[in-house]
Amino acid sequence: ATQRTFYEEVGGAETFRKLTATFYEEVAADEVLRPLYPEEDLGPAERRLRMFLEQYWGGPRTYSDERGHPRLRMRHHPFRVGPIERDAWLRCMHIAIASIDAETLDDAHRRALVDYMEMAANSMMNSPV
Numbered sequence: 001a002t003q004r005t006f007y008e009e010v011g012g013a014e015t016f017r018k019l020t021a022t023f024y025e026e027v028a029a030d031e032v033l034r035p036l037y038p039e040e041d042l043g044p045a046e047r048r049l050r051m052f053l054e055q056y057w058g059g060p061r062t063y064s065d066e067r068g069h070p071r072l073r074m075r076h077h078p079f080r081v082g083p084i085e086r087d088a089w090l091r092c093m094h095i096a097i098a099s100i101d102a103e104t105l106d107d108a109h110r111r112a113l114v115d116y117m118e119m120a121a122n123s124m125m126n127s128p129v
């Protein structure tokens with residue numbers, strides 16, 4: 001039998017759509033994060049995060065087809081990401097993860113997602129303040 005990917009196990013495209021939609025609703029209202037985004041329309045940024053996460057967790061590889069190698073630390077260089085930005089980003093992401101119901105995302109999968117986001121947000125920091 002073929003192995004199911006994490007992406008499939010947590011509900012596929014619909015789950016990642018809801019996750020990133022809720023995340024960007026929070027970003028839009030966050031006074032630390034919102035000014036960092038160069039575009040008035042957050043839609044394209046939402047789509048890039050969604051494609052990246054889908055690919056990371058074993059879903060479609062649309063992100064790399066469109067954007068090439070992720071090089072996420074490099075792509076964040078234009079933005080100062082210190083502890084305040086990291087905390088704001090994680091606050092939004094924790095709300096987004098909490099918006100996915102327990103039937104779709106069981107405890108183990110939820111834990112894996114939270115752990116990854118915390119690790120990734122820490123690794124994205126490029127400023128001590």
Ligand code: HEM
Nearest residue numbers: 036037045048049052067075079081085086089120121124
């Ligand atoms: C892009 C902020 C962490 C994934 C961006 C952009 C900003 C930003 C301002 C540009 C928006 C755009 O795409 O046009 C931050 C801040 C973070 C953070 C303040 C705080 C820690 C993360 C983490 C991930 C991530 C942890 C992955 C798990 C992405 C992706 C893009 C992006 C995939 C689009 C890259 C591309 O151009 O293809 N981020 N980010 N970010 N961020 Fe973050």
